[in-house]
Amino acid sequence: MAKAKLMDFDKALELYEPVLGFEVHVELNTETKMFSSAANPANSANHGAEANTLVAPVDMGLPGALPVVNETAVRYSISLGLALGCSIAPSSRFARKNYFYPDLGKNYQISQYDEPIAFEGSVDIELADGEVISVPIERAHMEEDAGKLTHVGGSTGRIQGAEYSLVDYNRAGVPLVEIVTKPIFGAEHRAPEIAKAYVATIRDIVIALGISEARMERGNLRCDANVSLRPRGQEKLGTRTETKNVNSMRSVERAVRYEIQRQAAILADGGTIIQETRHWHEDTGTTSPGRPKSDADDYRYFPEPDLLPVAPSLELIEHLRAALPEPPAARRRRLKADWGFTDLEFQDVANGGLLAEVEATIAAGASPAAARKWWTGELTRIANAQGREPAELATPADVAALQGLVEAGTLTDKLARQVLEGVVAGEGTPQEVVDARGLAVVSDDGALIAAIDDALAAQPDVLEKIRDGKVQAAGAVIGAVMKAMKGQADAARVRELILERAGSTGA
Amino acid sequence: MTDLTKLSAAALADKLTAGEVSSVEATQAHLDRIAAVDADVHAFLHVNGNALDVAADIDRRRAAGEEVGPLAGVPLAIKDVLVTTDMPSTSGSKILEGYMSPYDATVVARSRAAGLVPLGKTNMDEFAMGSSTEHSAYGPTRNPWDLTRIPGGSGGGSAAAVAAFEAPLALGSDTGGSIRQPAHVTGTVGIKPTYGGVSRYGAIALASSLDQVGPVTRTVLDAGLLHDVIGGHDPHDSTSLAHEWPSFAAAAREGATGDVLKGLKVGVIRELPDSGFQTGVSESFRTALAAMEAQGAEIVEISAPHFEYGVAAYYLILPAEASSNLAKFDSVRFGLRVDVPGGTVEDVMAATRDKGFGDEVKRRVILGTYALSAGYYDAYYGSAQKVRTLIQQDFSNAFSQVDVIATPSAPTTAFKIGEKIDDPLQMYLNDVTTIPANLAGVPGISIPSGLAAEDGLPVGIQFLAPAHEDARLYRVGAALESLLVDSWGGALLDRAPALGANGGGR
Amino acid sequence: MSEITPDLVRHLGVLARIQLSDEEVERLTGQLDAIVDNIAKVSEVATAEVPATSHPIPLENVFRSDVAGDQLTPAQVLQNAPDSADGRFRVTAILGEEQ
Numbered sequence A: 001m002a003k004a005k006l007m008d009f010d011k012a013l014e015l016y017e018p019v020l021g022f023e024v025h026v027e028l029n030t031e032t033k034m035f036s037s038a039a040n041p042a043n044s045a046n047h048g049a050e051a052n053t054l055v056a057p058v059d060m061g062l063p064g065a066l067p068v069v070n071e072t073a074v075r076y077s078i079s080l081g082l083a084l085g086c087s088i089a090p091s092s093r094f095a096r097k098n099y100f101y102p103d104l105g106k107n108y109q110i111s112q113y114d115e116p117i118a119f120e121g122s123v124d125i126e127l128a129d130g131e132v133i134s135v136p137i138e139r140a141h142m143e144e145d146a147g148k149l150t151h152v153g154g155s156t157g158r159i160q161g162a163e164y165s166l167v168d169y170n171r172a173g174v175p176l177v178e179i180v181t182k183p184i185f186g187a188e189h190r191a192p193e194i195a196k197a198y199v200a201t202i203r204d205i206v207i208a209l210g211i212s213e214a215r216m217e218r219g220n221l222r223c224d225a226n227v228s229l230r231p232r233g234q235e236k237l238g239t240r241t242e243t244k245n246v247n248s249m250r251s252v253e254r255a256v257r258y259e260i261q262r263q264a265a266i267l268a269d270g271g272t273i274i275q276e277t278r279h280w281h282e283d284t285g286t287t288s289p290g291r292p293k294s295d296a297d298d299y300r301y302f303p304e305p306d307l308l309p310v311a312p313s314l315e316l317i318e319h320l321r322a323a324l325p326e327p328p329a330a331r332r333r334r335l336k337a338d339w340g341f342t343d344l345e346f347q348d349v350a351n352g353g354l355l356a357e358v359e360a361t362i363a364a365g366a367s368p369a370a371a372r373k374w375w376t377g378e379l380t381r382i383a384n385a386q387g388r389e390p391a392e393l394a395t396p397a398d399v400a401a402l403q404g405l406v407e408a409g410t411l412t413d414k415l416a417r418q419v420l421e422g423v424v425a426g427e428g429t430p431q432e433v434v435d436a437r438g439l440a441v442v443s444d445d446g447a448l449i450a451a452i453d454d455a456l457a458a459q460p461d462v463l464e465k466i467r468d469g470k471v472q473a474a475g476a477v478i479g480a481v482m483k484a485m486k487g488q489a490d491a492a493r494v495r496e497l498i499l500e501r502a503g504s505t506g507a
Numbered sequence B: 001m002t003d004l005t006k007l008s009a010a011a012l013a014d015k016l017t018a019g020e021v022s023s024v025e026a027t028q029a030h031l032d033r034i035a036a037v038d039a040d041v042h043a044f045l046h047v048n049g050n051a052l053d054v055a056a057d058i059d060r061r062r063a064a065g066e067e068v069g070p071l072a073g074v075p076l077a078i079k080d081v082l083v084t085t086d087m088p089s090t091s092g093s094k095i096l097e098g099y100m101s102p103y104d105a106t107v108v109a110r111s112r113a114a115g116l117v118p119l120g121k122t123n124m125d126e127f128a129m130g131s132s133t134e135h136s137a138y139g140p141t142r143n144p145w146d147l148t149r150i151p152g153g154s155g156g157g158s159a160a161a162v163a164a165f166e167a168p169l170a171l172g173s174d175t176g177g178s179i180r181q182p183a184h185v186t187g188t189v190g191i192k193p194t195y196g197g198v199s200r201y202g203a204i205a206l207a208s209s210l211d212q213v214g215p216v217t218r219t220v221l222d223a224g225l226l227h228d229v230i231g232g233h234d235p236h237d238s239t240s241l242a243h244e245w246p247s248f249a250a251a252a253r254e255g256a257t258g259d260v261l262k263g264l265k266v267g268v269i270r271e272l273p274d275s276g277f278q279t280g281v282s283e284s285f286r287t288a289l290a291a292m293e294a295q296g297a298e299i300v301e302i303s304a305p306h307f308e309y310g311v312a313a314y315y316l317i318l319p320a321e322a323s324s325n326l327a328k329f330d331s332v333r334f335g336l337r338v339d340v341p342g343g344t345v346e347d348v349m350a351a352t353r354d355k356g357f358g359d360e361v362k363r364r365v366i367l368g369t370y371a372l373s374a375g376y377y378d379a380y381y382g383s384a385q386k387v388r389t390l391i392q393q394d395f396s397n398a399f400s401q402v403d404v405i406a407t408p409s410a411p412t413t414a415f416k417i418g419e420k421i422d423d424p425l426q427m428y429l430n431d432v433t434t435i436p437a438n439l440a441g442v443p444g445i446s447i448p449s450g451l452a453a454e455d456g457l458p459v460g461i462q463f464l465a466p467a468h469e470d471a472r473l474y475r476v477g478a479a480l481e482s483l484l485v486d487s488w489g490g491a492l493l494d495r496a497p498a499l500g501a502n503g504g505g506r
Numbered sequence C: 001m002s003e004i005t006p007d008l009v010r011h012l013g014v015l016a017r018i019q020l021s022d023e024e025v026e027r028l029t030g031q032l033d034a035i036v037d038n039i040a041k042v043s044e045v046a047t048a049e050v051p052a053t054s055h056p057i058p059l060e061n062v063f064r065s066d067v068a069g070d071q072l073t074p075a076q077v078l079q080n081a082p083d084s085a086d087g088r089f090r091v092t093a094i095l096g097e098e099q
């Protein structure tokens, strides 16, 4: 594929005003699916199940099967709608969206169309410089996820060129809430940052509500980003593209930046933007066009006759409203005060999308400073190197346990980093990695003294120098001991023992 | 010994309870009858090879003193629209040839739990689209009264099985008359319950907002007994009513005493034209009304001005919902697959649906796709849903004046096989009297009212009651039934010609 | 007269994933035209003030509690599969995009 021409980002912003829009799909972590009582793979308890083991008749469209709505999914959807500042519809309905696709057992998706459960809201998001921006929400509606296709044959594993495809219906029927924004104006240079902050905020909200695992790498949270440009001074909106399934916060930021640069180059050349779906490629950092749809988007929506209206009582809505966690902006203010971070330290955490991780790590027993250090330091470094999100690498419980091992003297900082590598590589909990790799600090003085004696034998003048007040001479011995101990010694203790030796011999 | 196949289900159940006959004997008698006549009638698509084992199990349980239901041991024919784990379920379509369901329809599961013995699966118009069973992919069913004629549809197989004494009881489904119209042309009894009164779970959906499962029998009491088994709330069907239903068998027994007719207000629809109804059908209808009047019923003319829009609304709503319900037949997970060398999955789906669906199914799926497509929705589907509201209003106005509404069950007696097959519009008009009940969700019953003078073929009378008032239909139906059977000196079906090698029929 | 044309019928065949022959398109065009002429009369009485009825018996808030059940075994899931591999349904190459 020919590489698209890109315009310099600042130049693009000089000529054009970007208008953004987002559709975020949130997989709910209910026990069972939206319309069947099969176990829900978007709940961690069922994650990674074998293909086609979490399937009820309705999920695969078996003849005669009928959907029944999951009450918990409805409650979660109402809570999410309220957290997005939406009004909750006194009565909302399901509709059928008809299109043929092999991942869709019934060849229609049960969704909501003209009567969504939640509508007209707004979400405050906070940018790196502390500015708060309000993103307008058009609607949030309930629907079901589709199954999963694996494309086999061909070189890419993608749909193009595949010889055949395999279908797994485990994901079919997973409860989704789709959150649709209104057009977001005035983003300007901050458009990519707003994109990322918006997704991070939605993620924070659903985690705080406890309604989704929100693991983007598992597809629990998926973002479609709409971008259009219009020439400065023009009122009419430009043609938009929809970049589908951008599945990390970092990618959302990059994809929006890329589309602005790509569209600007086309427009500046006198070209036109085609309204189309585009795919994000993580590896190359580019988007490519999807194939045009053959069905001309005629989904033949009609009210789902197998289901009845959802009409939540005011009591239920108010009950769920009262149980809402604090809004993200207020939460940030509270966390900043609780943790005692400087502005810079706090922004480091917030901009990394790591508030929930740090909070959970502290709750698991780590100090705020240690939790911050691990998440914004080593884990972010590894994540960047691997093109992943820090939250994918380790759990807050792992990080707290790791810090606990450091504080107990079992691990030095350096050893702890090695243990973390093991955790990231999937070798188990920190303790399991320590045991398996034999990485614990040697705390037995006998072993240390033996090593010190060996080192002193090689450098017999060191004790003399120390006694002469040249305490820094101990460094050479410490180095030799640490080397002999393969780093699994506490350097401070080694130093203490050397000084003790110098003192006792001289007395 | 009496011919066990000639007994009503209630009479057979009494003999089973009394230990005079075993379920194995009763089941064997019906299997023998099927063997003797079904080559001619073709009511069954599949006969249950395990029926005798099931019957033996019931006999064993009864002998062991286990509590068994009132119909335990009685054979039951099951319309092929209902999925079953032990027999194929095709809905009369090639696209589902050999399909084995991993679960039982709720009505089937309840029938099994009540000790009924599944005899087999009955023929039907493909996906229940039709009024003659000529649209079955497996060939037509023939009317036991005249093998050159249609048994009605879509549930012609269930009605013919019961009329030909191949089964005492059958399950049917009624989307626009598919239980009641076959009952009319075969001289049997059929009930479409209140929408939501019987679970749709496991009934291969035609039009979800119209479909209802119901009993197909030879007597009103038998229908009540079967309704008692299959009815009631099912959490697997969101549209199932959480209603406390009375015993319909008890209602039928009460009705048979005749007292219920005294003071009963029976509505007759002014707008239902005499023209368009076969003379013998109209005459039989009036005779039945006169018999009721003689017992103290009051005939009241009522107005239902929107019923004339019923057929039009029905032929928009049904194809629209069906086009979506039938999308699942795509060759991916089950059913027919037509391979297209070098083709994409889209090509395979389109070729499979071309080959696997018959003409009537394609016609309705294309029509429904049209009615729902962007730009036409409001004019067609949207308007049809409004007509539904108007028809419901007509019903509620009518039921503020009368207890039940009576109509002929269908405009004509059984027509010849092939007579209307090339004229879909003419075919659609068969359902003019039955459709309003489906659109409004109210219950309807068809019972035999006599034979048409000009052709000697059966005619049915339909009663409609307000939603939830199914028991009223059993009372009224049983009352008229006992009056008419007395006046005929025996059941109408006694006058049907003999069938098969044993009977020396045609 | 309605506006059913062979092109429209062909397009509906694509939407409904039914491969129609030219002969079928021609026959269906005529039949649908006659049927649509007949059923279009619903709009005569379906005025703006008449509400639509989707369900014959009005109900609302019919829910299921979030408790597992009804799950099929993998063998049941695949028991009617025209083709399968690795415990999954196998289909030939897909042309269209995911929605």
Ligand SMILES: [Mg+2]
Pocket: B354, B355, C019, C020, C021, C024
């Ligand atoms: Mg063809």
Ligand SMILES: [Zn+2]
Pocket: A025, A143, A178
């Ligand atoms: Zn969606």
